[in-house]
Amino acid sequence: MKQTNNNIPTSMSAKISAIKRISPFWLLPFIAFCVGIVLFYQIHQEQGEKITIFFSDGSGLIAEKTPIRYQGLQIGLVKKVNFTQDMKSVKVEANIYPEAVSVLREDTKFWIVQPSASLAGVSGLDALVSGNYITLSPGKGEEADTFVAEDRGPIAELSEGDLLIHLIADDLGSIELGSSIFFRKVPVGKVNNYSFTDDKKVAIDIIIYKQYAKFVKKESRFWNISGIKADANWNGISVSVDSVQAILQGAIAFDSPDDSNEVQGETTFPLYASIKAAKRGLNVDITLPNDISGLKENDTPVYFHDLQVGVLSEINYGEDEAVINSTPTIQAKLLVDPSIKSNLKSGSKIVLMDRPSLAEVSNLNQFLQGKYFEIIDGNGTPTSHFEVIKQSELLLQQPGALILSLTSPQTYGIEEGQPISYNGIKIGEIVSRQVEIDKTTFKAVILAAYRHLINAETLFVAASNFSLDVSSDGVQMNVESPRKWLQGGINVLLRSNKTGGKALQQYPLYANNSNALAGITSDNIKPTIVLTTAELPDISEGSLVLYRRLPVGKILSIKPNKQSFDVAVFINQQYQYLFTKQSRFWAENAVQVGVSLQGVDIKAAPLSRILKGAISFDNIGQSGEQTILYPTQTAALSAGYEITLVADNADNLTTEMPLRYLGLEVGTIQKISLDKHKQRVAALASIQRDYFNALSKNGSHFTLVTPQISAGGVQNLDALLKPYINVSFGQGKTQTQFTLSRASGENNKYQNGFPLVLETENAASLSVGAPVLYRGVEVGAISNIKLNTTADRVFVDIQLAQQYRHLVRQNSEFWLASGYSLDIGWGGVDFQTGTAQQLLRGGIAFSTPSGKVVQPVAKAYQHFLLQTKKPAESQNWNQGSAPQN
Known part of the structure; x- marks a missing residue:
């Protein structure tokens, strides 16, 4: 519907007016103000x-x-x-x-x-x-x-999650700012600060790092482990040392029970002076043997792998001490570090160790301390009760250990717990010692790993740390290493490199190595043999006994009798098999001097033998002859093999004069005596056994060789310093008495030559030593000139060099060769001369007639005719003769 208001005009005119605005210019100051x-x-x-x-x-x-x-x-x-x-x-x-x-x-x-x-x-x-x-x-x-x-x-700053703890102590001790806090040997914090409280105690602030804060419980206990703590008592000196860091800057340790609650935030705890004062640890019940001597509450330490982990906290003595002494065991408690709880099992062992020797001390805690406990790992279920065993019982329980008995006349300073060593390595230990009136018996244990070293020939010797022997040998001092000084014990010697074999149950313990090798088990040594000698050589008590220059014993004593001396001889047990019924003994010369033209040969024995003297023996005689001490080796070798040499006088004869055959000594003159009835001198000569049968024959010649000076020169220079008797062997029957002849130089030259005998009516132009010539070459000499038994002929003994003996044949002819010849004939005068010696002493020549058949070689001592003139046809003799092999 359309409604129209007639009161309103239908048209109006618009009124236009301008709007007033702020200028944009004014915005700039405002913006600047805001900025x-x-x-x-x-x-x-x-x-x-x-x-x-x-x-x-x-x-x-x-x-x-x-x-x-x-x-x-x-x-x-x-x-x-x-x-x-x-x-x-x-x-x-x-x-x-x-x-x-x-x-x-x-x-x-x-x-x-x-x-x-x-x-x-x-x-x-x-x-x-x-x-x-x-x-x-x-x-x-x-x-x-x-x-x-x-x-x-502060040394350590408190970070998020770190735990601040306040400790209250009577004094600061060795703790410093930055000192470490340990839990089971692990550093878990540091000291942050310290100050005095109102009651004049020391408050120490420590910081526990956040990753370790969980270990601090409401029932935790803290104690000081700073510096070195020592406690001296009748048991020794107990020294407690934790670590070098704790010594230098101090330290604090704590532990906590597992069943306690963790602390929340800052908490205050007391700080104890030591773990003993804190009485914190794991309680272990132990059963001790009755003998608790040397043990002390809160003092006797407990070790595990050479680290002290606890202490003997309690011994239940009871009320009646007499009851304690009759009780086979005693109850006690150990307080140990909880960190070893996992090592306390049914198979573990707690051993009561004796006072350690200085050689066994591995840290300052053990230095000069008394007895202590040692925890040994084992398997099994966890336990807190153990039966303590002694150190000796621990060794006896070792599997495969060899238990031996050692006996000796005295203790030699050896005690229970000392080691048995081989080449410086411990192979066993003495676990007990029993001293009796006449002997000491040790019970020893050989570890299983070394029992193969022990057999029937093993020797046990007391370890000698220091020995001093003052004798004619000089001063002999034997000093072991410092570790050996502290260790002592027994050493093991092996007679051979062979190991294994069945061990004996009992062995002798020797005082030293020499006694061990000699088999001497006591100071009262029995002699092996007593020798007798008419004159005492240069020996004394302690002189050496040698077997082929090897020392095998010594002289124990010398006892004089009215007409002789008794010499007690001991031969070491290991060499007694060398002594037999055929043994002969003689005195050794300290110095042997050989004088010849080549010089002076001096053979001196070692200084010990020179100062002390020595005797030797060898198995060179017959049964029943070993009780005599002979003055020389030659006398010993030739004892029972003597001959007698008869001489007109004793000129140049001396005792100990050698008898030589081809330069080799075969005997000596032992005694020279006067035969009053026959007005002659008899020399008793000892002949070595090997040459006696060949020498004691009829036909043997003995010639005294001395230097000879003649127109021919000086002969026998080898006898200039020491005359000797030359021997040539005979081929006849056995005899023991011979005539001693005296030789010239030429005789000595062919002393062992090929002997022949020449017969002549007159020997006016001959002399002993005159040469025997073959084709002008000297091949021998006259050794002797004598009448035959009927005195109608003269026997001229000659000796040819052995290399020329083949020149004399069965048909050879001999004649005088005076050294010159004069032949006057129609052809003129023929004058020939020989050597100067021929002119002065004469000589003999020989040759063999020529023939188609060569005659055999002449025999020794074969007789030939000595012609006065040279055969006329001899100038045409050209018979040759080859030597026989």
């Missing part, structure tokens, strides 16, 4: 919080350079550094970045970080590069902007 406010706010925010810190020392602080750091990040910067008005401290104005202003609380602590090194450790190494800086430890309380800095910062 300024934003910039001011940003600048204010970037400047952070302005704070003031007062330091006692401002070393290393530089305005606009020294940073303020927290947990390694820079959170501020030093703006100004000035002195306070009283000039006693340094005022530092700094800005803290806005994002770090939350740490600015009343309890916040500031300090300067600079490089430092001490026993507690090294800190501030980053300051070496960037210079000193300021750091802080956030605190609690209201916001603050003024602070007083600490003189030094």
Whole structure:
């Protein structure tokens, strides 16, 4: 419907007017104002919080350079550094970045970080590069902007999750800032601070690192392990040392029971002076043998792998001491480190060890201590009760161990627990010692790994740490290594390199190596044999007994009798098999001097033999002859093989004069005596057994050889310094008495030549020593001139060199060769001369007539006719003769 209001005009005119607006120009100041406010706010925010810190020392602080750091990040910067008005401290104005202003609380602590090194450790190494800086430890309380800095910062900063513990002690001991906190030997924290409490005790703040905080329980106990703790008593000196670090800077240890709850937040604990005072550990019940001497509560240590892990905490003495002494066992308790709980099993052993020798001390804890307990690993189920065994019983329980008995006349300083060694290696131990009136018996154990070294020939010798022997040999001092000084015990010697074999149940124990090798088990040595001698040689008690120059014994004693001396001889047991019924003994000369034209040959025995003397023996005689001590080896060799040489006088004859055959000594003159009835001299000569049968024959010749000077020169120079008797063997029957002849130089030249006998009516132009010539060459000499038994002929004995004996044949002819010949005939005068010796002493020549058949070689001592003139046809004799092989 359309309604129309007639009162309203249907048309109106528009009125146009202008709108008033603010000019855009005025917006610019407003925008600038807003921007300024934003910039001011940003600048204010970037400047952070302005704070003031007062330091006692401002070393290393530089305005606009020294940073303020927290947990390694820079959170501020030093703006100004000035002195306070009283000039006693340094005022530092700094800005803290806005994002770090939350740490600015009343309890916040500031300090300067600079490089430092001490026993507690090294800190501030980053300051070496960037210079000193300021750091802080956030605190609690209201916001603050003024602070007083600490003189030094804490050693360890408390990080998120770390546990702060307060320990209360009577004194600080050796603990320092930075000292370590140990839990089962593992460092788990450090000492952060210490101060006095209101009751004048010491409060020590320690920080436990967050990864180890779970080990601190409500029933944990802390104790001081700083420095060295020593306790001297009648059992010895007990020294407790934990580690080098604990000695230098101190340390604290703690343990915690497994069934206790963990602590939450800061907690206070007492700090005990030692683990003994803390009485913290695992209780182990033990059963001890009746003998508890040397054991002391809270003192006797417990070791595991050379580390002390506990102590004897309690001995149940009971009320009646008499009952204790009659009880076979005693109950006690050990307090050990809980860390070894897993090692306490039914197969484990707890051994009561005796006082260790100094050689066995492996650490200061064991130095000069008394008895101690040793825990030995084993298998089985966990247990807390053990029956303690003695150290000796432990060895006896070893599988495969060899148990021996050693006997000796005295203890030799050997005690129970000392080692048995072979070449410096411990192979066993002495487990007990029983001293009786006449002997000492040791019970010994050889470890299974070394029992193959023990057999019937094994020797056991007391270990001698120091020996001094003053004798004619000089001063002999034997000093073992320092370890041997401390160790003692017994050494094992093997007579041969062979090992294995069945061991004996009992062995003798020798005092030293020489007694062991000699088989001497006591100081009262029985002689092997007693020798008799008419004259005492240069020997004395202790002189050596030699077998082919090998020392095999010694002289025990010398006893004089009315007409002789008894010499007691001991031969070492290992060499007694060399002594037989055929043995003969003789005195050894300290010095043997041989004088000849080649020089003086001196053979001297070792100094010990020169000073002490010596005798020798060898098996060279017959049964029943070994009780005589002969003066020389030659006398011993020739005993029972004597001959008698008869001479007109004793000129140049001496005792000990040698008898020689082809330069080899075959005997000596032992005695020279006068035969009053026959007015002659008899020389008794000892002949070596090997030559006696060949020499004691009819036809043997004995010639005294001395130097001879004649027109022919000087002969027998080899006898110039020492005359001798030359021997030539005969072929007749056995006889023991011979005539001693005296030889010239020429005779001696062919002393062992081929003998022949020439017969002549007159020997006026001949003399002993005159040459025998063959074709002008000297091949022999006259050895003797004598009448035959009927005195109607003269026998001229000649000797030819052995290499020329083949020249004499059955038909050879001999004639006088005086050295010159004169033949006057129609053809003129023929005058021939020989050597000067021929002219003075004459000579003999021989030759063999020529023939188609060569006659056999002449025999020894064959007789030939000596012609006075040379055969006329001999000039045409050219018969040759080859030597026979």
